Amino acid sequence: MKRPTIADIAREAGVSKGAVSYALNGQPGVSSATRERILAVADRLNFHADSNARALAGAKARVVGLTLQRPPSTLGIEPFFMELISGVELELSRQSYALLLQMAPSRDEELAFYRRWFSEGRVDGVLVCDVRTGDPRIAVLEELGLPAVVIGPPDVSGRLPSAWSDDAQSMVEAVEYLAALGHRRVARVGGIPELAHTAIRTRAFTEVSARLGLAEAVTVPTDYSGESGARATRRLLTQPTRPTAIVYDNDVMAVAGLTVAHELGIAVPAELSIIAWDDSPICRLLHPSLTALTRDIGAYGVHAARMLLAAVAGTPVASDHGTPAHLTPRGSTARLQTP
Amino acid sequence: MKRPTIADIAREAGVSKGAVSYALNGQPGVSSATRERILAVADRLNFHADSNARALAGAKARVVGLTLQRPPSTLGIEPFFMELISGVELELSRQSYALLLQMAPSRDEELAFYRRWFSEGRVDGVLVCDVRTGDPRIAVLEELGLPAVVIGPPDVSGRLPSAWSDDAQSMVEAVEYLAALGHRRVARVGGIPELAHTAIRTRAFTEVSARLGLAEAVTVPTDYSGESGARATRRLLTQPTRPTAIVYDNDVMAVAGLTVAHELGIAVPAELSIIAWDDSPICRLLHPSLTALTRDIGAYGVHAARMLLAAVAGTPVASDHGTPAHLTPRGSTARLQTP
DNA sequence: CCTGGTGTCTGAACCGAGTAAGCGGGCCTC
């Protein structure tokens, strides 16, 4: 099956290639009568401009890139990224953009992909996830001049705009809630410590705990996997004075934590309260259902995509903080039973 | 930052553009001495050929497409697709291909994306998931002549090669195992009935149950979401004569089912055995851990990608059945307690 | 009637690669 080109349309409509290009792109230079005629022919032939030719001629490739660098094992179960991607695509589709997805085995390769995409002219811009403090990607992207939006806290995004929300505020809400329920020994099973948003949460957790006079508010670092979450929970719950509440940095680890508590014969929520950061259907399905910090992850994606496309179009865009995650109380948190 | 072109390399190496192209592509036409020199210059300038120009000139775009048409809510929690994509990308990266990912809100739009990708020359080939019987995508792809590989059972893939395994065999293994444990009333919470692989599983389930003389082996259809899985389980377990074992078509619904059983005060595995199709870390984390039909999903992805790239290269490829999912017995299945 | 401006359209250059055709020069053969 042969694909129609603008030359075909030009011939069919009795005009030149240039006129067709102007008509299709809504540019001035053709009368509305001929524009109509050209568009009609294009529509009849079911024409779509070859994106390679268009990109080569200096227009946009209409593709943006996204790389993920987490082990596939944790990526698979964490609903976060799929929801994020869903949101990103929603906005991209709306503006006829496509998404190039790349899983990178390591940070170096992730960087290499950005470089390659740039030099191959594959993408008009990129989204950056899982930012660390002093992340080399930021500098490289700034140097390349490739439009980019960071999905993460703004304080590590350099001159790049970022789409994120105030994790500190959400953490305060969670811990204050636990304190209000009477909990004094609150622990946290945190995410990958090197990630910038983990650091923000850790700091907020420590500060609010100190402010509320809670006992040693310890954060156990993990790699976000269920296994490491289970290990961390086991460690916390087998201490001489165990915590009465634990905040988990993702839903998978919270599920694991719930299971460990059950395994150790510790009743949830009677003896242990659990909060998961990032709500997901699983949190609702379990018994007891998990109290969670809920946020509209898809909305982040939509927002980030919109910002990126604006940046690609040359519009200066500012960082934007969406609404922070808020607490959704469910069955896994309860007032502390004073024995 | 300006990107180097072959013209830059040609000037630098003191040869013509043509020679550079031949050298870079490993084609004959240049002596090994100049080839070395050209490659050295290209390497020094960190050159990567513009993919748009290359694709326009008739070479490959080095991109393949994949569309997903499931509601984001179920996509998010189901590890299947992320693992599949991980596998696909592993192989694609190895051959310097990129993946264009597209989530489609509806089947019609999914089809429209394939059409557009084709006419825009964006992709060299596509992967097709979630095939239904009489799926219109198969016919369209055959008509367009766009290389494609179906990730699904071969009997609905038309002339397109397919990468899948024998679901019927795995289903037989699961039901025979339950029967061997003494179960006579086995039910199934199935996936989306229109999907081809669901139909295969349903048929196999019915047949093996009949062969083993099990009582009315009913399959309750769902949309794969945890909620619908919970509903289906509730329905099954509140019947006058309830099943003593249930096979779930995905892990999320199995988790939901476990929770419902708990909610109804039905002990797992003492009073009810549960098997999940598709293993995932969650299955291992829960208490009791879930007996599952395990398969290497990433391997499917690798395989499908390899087949697709072969098809893109013009090599005729045959459908391939990988190793079927096999049973991994865990804590959620047990011998039936005869009261 | 001439000039200037505007609107519409054409022609051609260009993007950065791939590739067929052509062309010297060295080597082998008779």
Place this chain on the structure above:
DNA sequence: GAGGCCCGCTTACTCGGTTCAGACACCAGG
């Protein structure tokens, strides 16, 4: 020593768009 051939490289054209300079018509103003 002439003819033929292959190797190594260049030249020029191609892909399908975008875009700019210019041609032409038409109209208003002086």
